[in-house]
Amino acid sequence: MxxxxxxxxxxxxxxxxxxxxxxxxxxxxxxxxxxxxxxxxxxxxxxxxxxxxxxxxxxxxxxxxxxxxxxxxxxxxxxxxxxxxxxxxxxxxxxxxxxxxxxxxxxxxxxxxxxxxxxxxxxxxxxxxxxxxxxxxxxxxxxxxxxxxxxxxxxxxxxxxxxxxxxxxxxxxxxxxxxxxxxxLSRIKKKKTATLYDLMVLLSGPEPQRTLLETKLKEELKNYDGNILFVRGVVESEQKITQRFNMTCCNFMNTEELELAFNQSKVVLSRSGYTTIMDLAKLEKKAFFIPTPGQYEQEYLAKKLKKKGLVPSCKQDDFKIERLLEIDLYRGLQDVGKxxxxxxxxxxxxx
Known part of the structure; x- marks a missing residue:
């Protein structure tokens, strides 16, 4: 049949x-x-x-x-x-x-x-x-x-x-x-692994805002004290990985690679897109959100999670490296899909 x-x-x-x-x-x-x-x-x-x-x-x-x-x-x-x-x-x-x-x-x-x-x-x-x-x-x-x-x-x-x-x-x-x-819905599963990265940056979303945030974060994170994994969210024919000082940078990851990277990272810095929130909730991760400027949905979700004491966030123009210290003051996302x-x-x- x-x-x-x-x-x-x-x-x-x-x-x-x-x-x-x-x-x-x-x-x-x-x-x-x-x-x-x-x-x-x-x-x-x-x-x-x-x-x-x-x-x-x-x-x-x-x-x-x-x-x-x-x-x-x-x-x-x-x-x-x-x-x-x-x-x-x-x-x-x-x-x-x-x-x-x-x-x-x-x-x-x-x-x-x-x-x-x-x-x-x-x-x-x-x-x-x-x-x-x-x-x-x-x-x-x-x-x-x-x-x-x-x-x-x-x-x-x-x-x-x-x-x-x-x-x-x-x-x-x-x-x-x-x-x-x-x-x-999440393609990611929680696994026990050693922590390799102090911070994982995960970018995505339409241009030009994706590039604007990438440029800003690379400048701000120059003095970050810890290992960074920077996933640019640019899907190309070949995966490119570069290493510079404490930052490992790649253009994109497939599901298997991303799942491992999420589990190996202590905290995540990303947009407050709903799919990212579902992934982080599944992993019960701590994070910091920068909503896409002017996108009401992401701004609403970031504000809601901040108000509930789960994830700190700020406007793109207001982000400074010191803001990442706020993560410890919040509980992190919880898995609600059991x-x-x-x-x-x-x-x-x-x-």
């Missing part, structure tokens, strides 16, 4: 959507499904490296660019809405074509709004049931719900009750949406 073919399509917005799809793709394979990968840019490049044996398809890019200045973030994003809608329409056409040509049996879309079909079961994944954009949050949330309703079910990678990781982002007071909380929903149960949607 041929395996059922499931299209897995994460949004290419940094690496977070792609990396949290890794455990889903692995679970599909373990439950006798045949995943087909679809994305664009660095997200597609990363998944092709992780799963070279799987069919990989290219989708039209949303062409999302970040503002150089965080204060202009929202307006730059709003100006790009026509491009995004155009990409969504192109996704719809491509999906309809693939359903027939590739004989697909199901779809899992991580925040790609046009990847669904009325002919086969379609699942949407998001941790943003409330899309925060300041005084326009009601509008962006309404638009998001309009698209979510086109899917059979929406999986939220978090727990339904407190304590949870996403707060008001992933929890609604009332909703007519078909929602299922599946527990935090009662995860079983994959077998989740995948019944494709039966």
């Amino acid at each position: 041929p395996k059922k073919r499931i299209l897995v399509a994460p949004l290419n917005w940094g690496l977070g959507h792609a990396t949290r799809c890794i455990p889903i793709i692995e679970a599909l394979e373990n439950h006798s499904f045949e995943p087909v990968i679809a994305s664009d840019g660095v997200a597609l490049a990363l998944l092709k490296k992780e799963f070279p044996h799987l069919e990989a398809l290219e989708l039209p890019s949303y062409k999302i660019e970040y503002a150089q200045n965080g204060e202009n973030f929202k307006w730059k994003l709003f100006k790009q809405i026509p491009n995004m809608f155009s990409a969504v329409q192109n996704e719809r056409k491509r999906t309809l074509q693939w359903v027939n040509e590739l004989k697909l049996d199901g779809i899992i879309s991580d925040n790609r709004l046009g990847i669904h079909s009325s002919k086969i079961p379609s699942v949407f994944i998001t941790h943003q049931l409330n899309v925060l954009t300041g005084n326009t949050s009601w509008l962006t949330t309404k638009i998001h719900h309009y698209f979510i309703k086109k899917y059979n079910i929406c999986w939220i990678p978090d727990t339904s009750e407190k304590p949870n990781l996403s707060g008001k982002l992933g929890h609604l007071k009332n909703s007519s949406l078909n929602l299922k909380y599946i527990g935090p 009662n995860d929903v079983s994959w077998k149960e989740l995948f019944t949607v494709f039966q």
Whole structure:
């Protein structure tokens, strides 16, 4: 009997959507499904490296660019809405074509709004049931719900009750949406290893903000007293590792390498992206967050975790090496996903 073919399509917005799809793709394979990968840019490049044996398809890019200045973030994003809608329409056409040509049996879309079909079961994944954009949050949330309703079910990678990781982002007071909380998704497992690095820096996210933060941190960390592992978050054809004084620098790591590096590191300095938070919670790590300037979601998550006494954070412009001393005053992230929903149960949607 041929395996059922499931299209897995994460949004290419940094690496977070792609990396949290890794455990889903692995679970599909373990439950006798045949995943087909679809994305664009660095997200597609990363998944092709992780799963070279799987069919990989290219989708039209949303062409999302970040503002150089965080204060202009929202307006730059709003100006790009026509491009995004155009990409969504192109996704719809491509999906309809693939359903027939590739004989697909199901779809899992991580925040790609046009990847669904009325002919086969379609699942949407998001941790943003409330899309925060300041005084326009009601509008962006309404638009998001309009698209979510086109899917059979929406999986939220978090727990339904407190304590949870996403707060008001992933929890609604009332909703007519078909929602299922599946527990935090992480490709990383906690292991006992010797500590090699006093600090691990993990970068990701769209340009130009990724490069701006990399430049700032390399300057600030020149006088850091301890061993640093600096993962730039730039997916290239070859892995490049350089050593300079107390800093080991590499452009990217695969899952196995990243898991080992996380476990070998005492503390982590990174963006407050939701996928990174899920990974650090799984490892019960201490960290310091610098949210992407102007990105409401990351700013909200950083503020929430700081207020709860879990992880310190500051604005990108305000970061100085001395701020890392604050880490000892906070408890660190805790694993909230110990009662995860079983994959077998989740995948019944494709039966």
